[in-house]
Amino acid sequence: MARSFPGYFSKAPARGRKRFRSPCRVITSSGKTVTLQFYMLKGNTDRTPTASSELALLLAGMGSRTITLPQSADHFEISRLLTSQHPKLATSSGGWLLYKALGGSGQRKLSVIPPETEGYNGHFLKTVTGGVKNTIYIVPLQDELDTSPLPPDANEFQKMPKASCRVCGSCMPLQVLAAHVKSCVEHPSSGDDFDLHGGSSPEVTIVAESIPPESTPGTSNTMRPNLAACPVCLIEYPLDYLQVHASSCGDSVEETPSRMQDASKSTEDEIENLDDVIQAIADAVTTDGKTFDITVSRQNMLGLVQWQRQKKASPTNQLKVIFLGDAGIDTGALRKEFLTGMVAGIEERFFEKGTHGRRPNYSLSDLDKGHFRTVGEIMAASLAQGGPAPNVLMPWCYKFLCTGSLDLGHLDKSDVGDDQYTDLLSKVEAATDTTIQVLTEEILNCGYTGLISLEKKGEIIRLMQTSSYLCAKQNSVREAQTRNRWR
Template structure:
């Protein structure tokens, strides 16, 4: 399979091994992955890569791997989707097209410049040159500069982790303005929601500034974090309901909360908390998170364990424990939307109808929550990287092991100006610290 996917491996003689690294940047050593007695297998690669979260590297043992790009007409690219270059009218694979566009534009810019002395510039030529002007943009994850034509493709493949997700949306906070909230600690949920919705002078995209009634003090970050922590705790308590297994919560079915736009404000507060140093809203059930990412209920799998409403949970328990007939439960079953025969033979169909009724009726709450999560383009990030965002919304052990990458991911050093001598020394210190942590992890200390 590897040779079919990477045809250049076919010509490699002398063998090769897979290597891995646990994340991070700077000076890092690749660690060899020893094959099992029967070679590499799917279970082994799934385990060492953290279910595909870590990048694996193919390292030939005796020969160098050819890394020259394939031509656009290579056999390996025949089945890839193609598009036409609007400048030279040639067909290129979509993955190769961004780099070709850059080179093609550069060639035409040189051509236009050389003919300016001979030809009189026309309005069409001016428009063409303005279109061909090279533009660059900075990747919000790795902070490297790329051509504007390929920045989106690079960003989608850049080595993201949960911490990188937070850094990427944090960079979209409007630091020039403030979103001021003045609340009382008494009934902070109602007062906070009212102040949040009444604020008209600025957008929640701005830096949040919090003041508590009757308390003196300037918000330098601590008050903001305290407010977000208490608000998320109240949102979890008032707008979500937990099941018996304690594996996350479903939205509470409450039409009044939807009518008051509480769920939309809750989504905005969740996004602000993630972007501005607050705690993550890690209290939802996984099916709720999957729906927030896709917005498509048909693709979501739900089961009886996802029913958190006590009334429906007791009804399902009564049906499971029933041995005679279900005549006493007919009214309750019909109220859940089930229209078939009420009998023990249809027990599975009845329970499935109750599960769907319990989850489908909270879809309007989740839809309103999705609107709030559009802040900082967080919803788009969730759609592109659902597995990376999962630990931010769903409780449980999701790659929370404290290792070298985890420590570095949570380090936020205050560095000097980029390019200065002090900045270079500080980066060297961080690189040495990274190597030290990696050595501790390799030795088993971490």
């Protein structure tokens, strides 16, 4: 063989140019990536979240996240990336699956994305999402995740852009800030920090001042707040309200020295009873020739959409009502009939019965659609234009509409709208050193994180009252309050 093939068996050094050895082929993973939209849900469901529940999921650290993952990523790598973006997923020990939504709009039905033999991988997810066009929903199978709002400095919000609230100075993500500014009721530390007229709510204008009630012979003077005189109108107000009043006092008209001197006297002389209050509200109705026209049917009177769509006039104008199929001209009787039916329908539709009156329904859908704002406008129009008064509200709801703040120190069990909380409050009030420890788990579920003992009973009761169903309705009342004021 050596003689026949000398070139293969010759040990002589190779002649000519020396060739480089070809390098060993190293198998590397593909560098291609895919960017997908993941949406974390709170529990096992077959429907996409509603628009009203998306904000609650966002505040709880869930909701939508955009994640970039390698196409070669396996199930373990995908799980690690999802957990890094949704830390609450790590607390779920009952497993999870990925779902996708069917076509259409609004709340849609979810269909499961079946995993392959070795679980999910990047290339498979890119294929089933139709070229990164669909959102992938993460659905816990056996756990119901907590949806209580997280603090602004939580890990879930670290990568989100943030801004500070002008009222309380808290720094929080922009998505959270949008909801926070609607409920923040703390007063600014100085008049330069926050402008009530040019701030975050341009539609809200302070058009009437609520005068603190004078003490009666049966009222203890020790319960009255500290009073101070306004430097503009010289009327005494509580110290915690004086700054709000002073920021708007004298803005609407040019004050003269004689006008300021007579301000306190005229207020005491004119506002003596409820009839004077109603007359003052009626005088505030704009009479510039424009009318707020409403055309409705007597069979379907409770419709808020037409009221909300009015652009040429505002509810401060004279209300003019036309009933379909009725040739009558509104000289006041039709307006009163319309307002009577609207107020009665509002009480049944948007307020639920309580022990001492009605409280607003807990409906995020109505809140998002601005229905409670419209309810406030209708209530104010009814008071100002001869309609009935909404005299069915609970005391805390009425005080909140008048003052704009919730008096947490005077809440009791009757103000709590949840029977579960009411029963728990009764148990805590009657608890002893031994029985209060039995209620530890239920108290912790209410959000209390302090020491549970008999000495802390008052603190526990106050927190349970403020974190109960009452505070969930506070935004609804505030939305009604923004339109329940008249210039």
